[in-house]
Amino acid sequence: MALLELNNVSSGYGKMVILEKIDMYIDKGEIVSLLGPNGAGKTTLLNTIFGLADIFEGDIKFNGVSLKGKSPDKIAALGIGYSPQQQNIFPNFTVEENLLLGAYLRRDKEIKKDIEEIFEIFPEIERRRRNLAKTLSGGERQMLAVARALMLKPKLLLCDEPTAGLAPKAASLLAKKIKEIRERGTTIIMVEQNAKIALSISDRTYVLAGGRIVAHDSSANFLIKKDFESLYFK
Ligand SMILES: Nc1ncnc2c1ncn2[C@@H]1O[C@H](COP(=O)(O)OP(=O)(O)OP(=O)(O)O)[C@@H](O)[C@H]1O
Ligand SMILES: [Mg+2]
Structure with missing residues (x-):
């Protein structure tokens, strides 16, 4: 099937x-x-x-x-996770807050651990974890959008x-992440x-x-x- x-x-x-x-x-x-x-x-x-x-x-x-x-x-x-084409991040929240928001349906205690695991795929945005999402470059924003969708596993x-x-x-880097x-x-x-x-x-x-x-x-x-x-x- x-x-x-x-x-x-x-x-x-x-x-x-x-x-x-x-x-x-x-x-x-x-x-x-x-x-x-x-x-x-x-x-x-x-x-x-x-x-x-x-x-x-x-x-x-x-x-x-x-x-x-x-x-x-x-x-x-x-x-099923969705990283949409438009409005895919919250610009006035930090990178880390965006990821926490991505976990909105979860109630378990593993969320913090999963954020670190996702940062292993995206070290480029880990460096910016406490910065507002609106300060990210285009490529970093797209990474954050995908990372956010991964928070629901x-x-x-x-x-x-x-x-x-x-x-x-930046496009080939993102393709590698996919x-x-x-x-x-x-x-x-x-x-x-x-x-x-x-x-x-x-x-x-x-x-x-x-x-x-x-x-x-x-x-x-x-x-x-x-x-x-x-x-x-x-
Ligand atoms: N919310 C909506 N309400 C009504 N029509 C819509 C809506 N969203 C898209 N459409 C229409 O549906 C058609 C397909 O749009 P869609 O966004 O799915 O195309 P796409 O292949 O993703 O295009 P793009 O490459 O530009 O992103 C278009 O004619 C568009 O105008
Ligand atoms: Mg489209």
Whole structure:
């Protein structure tokens, strides 16, 4: 059984249909990337999984449990973490406070220990732990957004454009962190504008356009299709 499965999902906001007939699966341990032009519906797909959009048709199953009609809090409690594209940190709280806020659903005593463990992945933000998040660089902010989503120890992490707006060096550093998170046992769905980065770190890729999946293959196969970008990003 796949960790996450979408069967014939149509979804959107209010009465507006954005995604149509999405079939997709993610196996445990995979990094799956989601590519496509602006407005294709990539963020809406993550929102749909996380209970932030309306499902009109089809079903989503996580570990065999239907997510349909569940609130984001319930979905987070089941083991899905979300690092959103926008407003993904609290600028007027410190780095450490942002991480504590990320643990909002937890009542256990391990939270402090987990913060230190997450800082092992992100030493760049550990150095800034007592600084306000708004003073971080773009790359550090994106790291904090991902780190915050890890505070609920998700089995599946949804990551929306973690490298957006970053210079090439910062973008590849972030890609390395994503791989490390997977190595530590978290399955990942990553939305990316940077196709090369996404394809080089993911196992499989879905391409979305106009609210539908228009291509799906192993990332290795996409990488050898020379015309990849012109095919899907015109
Ligand atoms: N809250 C919302 N209410 C109504 N329509 C929305 C909402 N959010 C997004 N849309 C519309 O849904 C479509 C898909 O948007 P979405 O943000 O999912 O695309 P995307 O692929 O993530 O784009 P980008 O690469 O620019 O982030 C767009 O036409 C957008 O205008
Ligand atoms: Mg988006």
